[in-house]
Amino acid sequence: MRKLFFIPIIGLVMMFSGCPVEEVEEPEKVWKKKAKVAVLVTDGFHDGEAFMPIGYLANKGIHSVVIGPEKGIVKAYNSDFKIKIHKAVEDVSVDYFDALIIPGGKAPSKLREDEAVVEWVREFYKTGKTVAAICHGPQVLITAGVLEGKKATGFGGIKEELEEAGVVYKDKSVVIDENIITSRTPPDLYDFSRAIAKSIMPEKYEKKKIEKKDEVEKKERVEKKEKVEKKKEVEKKEKIEKKEEAEKKEEAEKKEM
Secondary structure (H helix, E strand, O other), X not given: OHHHHHHHHHHHHHHHOOOOOEOOOOHHHOOOOOOEEEXXXXXXXXXXXXXXXXXXXXXXXXXXXXXXXXXXXXEEOOOOOEEEEOEEHHHOOHHHOXXXXXXXXXXXXXXXXXXXXXHHHHHHHHOOOEEEEEOOOHHHHXXXXXXXXXEEOOOHHHHHHHHHOOOEEOOOOOEEEOOEEEEOXXXXXXXXXXXXXXXXXXXXXXXXXXXXXXXXXXXXXXXXXXXXXXXXXXXXXXXXXXXXXXXXXXXXXXXXX
C-alpha cells in the first residue's frame, strides 16, 4: 500500500516540476466543508513534505489551505516546484482549521524568525487540535515553546536541538504526544499523513478497526465450527469402525463355537 501511495505522488512532483505554480483550493471555497488543514510554508519548503500530505488528505476528503508569513508564490529548496500561499497567518483564524502541518526543508528556519507565525502556531497548539511537523518542521514548535517535556522526533540533524528544548527524542517514523504529531524524513510520509488523517477522522478509523475485529471474530467462529464438525465426524467414524470391529469379533467367536 505504501508504494501505491508514493509512486503516483512522486510522479506528479516530477511531472509538474518547473511549472509556475501548483494551485491548492482557495480557502473561501472550503471554509464550510467538513475538514480543513492549514499547511504552513514559506520559501525553501520541502516539496514532497508539503505536497504528499496534501494529496493523501485530499483522497480522504480533507481539504488543505496553504498559509504563510504573507500571500504569494514560494519555491521549494529541493526542486523548481512552487506553491501559492493563499492566506497570511495574520489574516486567518486558528478556528478555521482542524489541523496544522509544518513541512520541513529550509523554510522552518525562516518561519521561526517570524513572531507572527510563531504566535499563530502557539495559539493553534493551545486549541488542542492536531499540530503535525516533519523533518525540520519541529524547529518552529521549539521556538513556539510547545515541545518541552514532549516525546517527539524529527530530522536527525536537529536531534540535539530538540533534546536541548526538553524533548524526549524518539527515532521512529511517527511519534504522537497528545495533539502533537512528528516524523523524521520523507520515507516516513505515509505514516505521517495517515496519523494526521486518523487524528482528524478518528471515527472512520475506529469503524475500520471494529469491522476488522468483527471479521477476525467471524473467521474464528467459522474455524471453531469447522473444528467441532471435524471432531464429530472423526468421532462418528471411530464409532462406526469400533462397531464394525465388535461385529467382526462377535462373528469370529460364533464361527469358533
